[in-house]
Amino acid sequence: MTRDLGLSSSVVELAGELIRHPSRAGIDDHEPVLAVLEDWLARRGLPHRRLHDDARRPVALLVEIAGGRPGPWWALDACVDTAPYGDESAWSFPPDAGDVVDGRLRGRGAADSKLAAALFCHIAAELHGRAGELRGGLAVLLDADEHTGGFGGARAYLADPAAARPAGVMIGYPGLEEVVVGGRGLWRARIAVHAASGHSGSSRAAVGAVSRAARLVRLLDEAPLPGASGEFPLPPKLTVTFCHGGEGFSVVPDLCEVGVDIRTTPGFGARAAEALVRAAVSELDERSPAPGPTEVTAVAAWPSYRLAEDEQPAAALLAAAAGEGLRVRAKTAGPSNIGNLLAGEGIPATAGFGLPYEGLHGVDERVHLADLPVVHAVYRRAVLGLLGA
DSSP states (O other), rough: OOOHHHHHHHHEEEHHHHSSOOBBTTTTTHHHHHHHHHHHHHTTOOOEEEEEOOOOOEEEEEEEEOSSSSEEEEOOOOOOOOOOOOGGGGOOTTTTTEEEEEEEEEEEHHHHHHHHHHHHHHHHHHHHGGGGGGGGEEEEEESSSTTTSHHHHHHHHHHOSSSOOOOOOEEEOOOSSSEEEEEEEEEEEEEEEEEEEEEOOOOOOOHHHHHHHHHHHHHHHOOOOOOOTTOOOOOEEEEEEEEEEOOOOSSESSEEEEEEEEEEEEBBBBHHHHHHHHHHHHHHHHSSSSOOOOOOEEEEEEEEEETTTTTTTTHHHHHHHTTTTTOOOEEESSSSOOHHHHHHHTTOOEEEEOOOOOOOTSSEEEEGGHHHHHHHHHHHHHHEEEEEE
């Protein structure tokens, strides 16, 4: 097919405008970036509406293109909130630049994922003009609550009784050489480690909560985990992510909180992760008794998932990439993503195919635009195939 360079320029223009409206999760008001998108969609007559969380905060825009023939709905998903800037003095250009220099679109969100949001809006605009020939429909979810970790936009979409439930979702994370078809799940817990309080100068020996927590951290770090098994290519992984306790030099603390993040697999899921942590806690309490038992509170659990390469929508995206002359591989990712949330709802998802990038969540974030026409062509071909056009 002929790749429309003019359309690519329009995609970059919208993406640059989105970058110039900061939307850092937990920092910026998202109204300005949502307003940019709403104005763009309204000027093209695209049906769209806001989605809200339980507190009535706007967390996403949903574009819905209903086809003229019966069939399943499919969804494209891209986040329009971003990671923080970090140390702005370390950037070589303003984090909200939104400009193109040396063939790269620059600024926070260029890679993750304002360029994808702009691309998906353009695909929706094209399909809106030919909706009568489509089977089912296409939803485009523009998520403004992804980088918080709450995934409010995706949750609101799935909970909306007026929205057609998608048969599958393609998420616009970047990376040209791979179609991400799976990811490790997670099990996270907050652990409260107790001890008797006291004065650090007392003649009475006392093992404080921080010291007990340090022993627990060692037990967790040394806990055996299985390797990769079966068709899932990655092993589980345990990481202690925080340890908070104590208020000064002269007080033996009576409480220390430890955070643990376990990335799970089909062979080592949430139950196994919890059992491992509770075994370490039991060993701590047996070896080093305290006035109260160590408490484990699970705070999140998502399943791992992996689509077969012939399962939709992975099959459509892989075939479209091959049809456009790209050699890409199916990949199971180590980090978790919205695909895990969707997997828990029984909705298959791909979680990455896009442009080459630098500085994602770091300094000098940017995407290489030379491959934008082919990335656009791949998603367009995949969507048209799924919608029977």
